[in-house]
Amino acid sequence: MAGVRARQKEKTRRALIDAALNQLSAEISFSSLSLREVAREAQIAPTSFYRHFQNMEELGLTLVDEGGLALRQLLRQSRQRIDSGGSIIRVSLETFMYFVTNHGSVFRLLLQERSGTSREFRDAVAREIDHFKSELADYLVAERELPRLIAELQADAVVRVVFSAGADALDLDATQCNLLMEQTIVQVRMIVRGAATFMDDIQTLPASVHIPAKPDHSS
Amino acid sequence: MAGVRARQKEKTRRALIDAALNQLSAEISFSSLSLREVAREAQIAPTSFYRHFQNMEELGLTLVDEGGLALRQLLRQSRQRIDSGGSIIRVSLETFMYFVTNHGSVFRLLLQERSGTSREFRDAVAREIDHFKSELADYLVAERELPRLIAELQADAVVRVVFSAGADALDLDATQCNLLMEQTIVQVRMIVRGAATFMDDIQTLPASVHIPAKPDHSS
């Protein structure tokens, strides 16, 4: 029941995933990756690739799921550390920027496929981002006692600004990156304060736009 | 002096540009475009392409410049129409969304190359976006009498949110797109109001991050 065979299969599957991740860089996007090169780096014959994924797209979707999950876990984790005092905004942004600079390939993947040419990819990334938004909105409702509607608009705006800043951070050195982070922190605070001023005219707010629900393979 | 020859050259140069624009779609990105196919659609031999552009990258940069310019002109134009009353935020966002839905290929190009694999491309798009920011910031300083620092932070945040919303709009139908626009309008107002609350603590604000200056071929 040990599954010598299954274990080996899982192993080369990971090899493929890691090979893909490895080849991703500032100069090489996922869409410019070739099945043959990935297979080569994973030390298997090109045609053996198909024993694990139907095509490159399926591999890519796996990467998106794993990447999104990793970032979300990191953020969730750092949000818990906050309960013992400290600014959530600052800590969350530090965590986020850490991810961007230390896992650039993954973040770049998310960014690129979010506006990429495959509907499946875009939806997959949209789902990941929606998770961030939801978790943040839930937090705002629970801890800050904001009305759901305002919390969601605010969370949406914050996520948009932060992701966009993350994109810029990819090309900056450490000092400029920190400056950008400080700037982003202020911008998030602007949104927070601004959102609070909408407590009075809730009834004028539009409902949130929801993305079409689709299967989700994450936790 | 009429320049029969020069005129013809300009004509096929445009044919190349238009061919490229024509092939761009939700499913086909610029990076997946091939020199041969573009040449084919422009009705010239593949090798003749080089009479006009050194390579595809140069063509792409031209598209980015033209696209960014088009959007900026549209926005500038709509901002002037405002002087005769009306909400700038609303009108600007309507204009922006018009551009996104009616020139999707161009907007997609900007989005994709902003996080693409070519530094040149990223810088080119960054420059375009910087123009939007600057023009908006200038407006805020001149018409709303905001301190430069706050105006820039606010403009930056607004542009980030709006562009991000534009990205989402690409996959939405007309009604959802309108809903998204309404939502974005509120979010922009949040930022505006939030920024105003920072009038008191200007001295605590970080300086803006500036992108490395580079040549600029626009007006």
Next chain:
DNA sequence: ACATTGAGCTTACACATGTAAGCCGAAATT
């Protein structure tokens, strides 16, 4: 009127890609 220029062409090459067909041999199942 003659020489030069240059946009466009044809031909050709080397190369990388995705994937179909089918064999091999060890692990798993019966």
Next chain:
DNA sequence: AATTTCGGCTTACATGTGTAAGCTCAATGT
């Protein structure tokens, strides 16, 4: 012990790519 399963291999093919070399011939410059 006999059979089936299946991850990995080799070989092979058709296709698309960027671009080098060099010709043609009408518009231009003198």
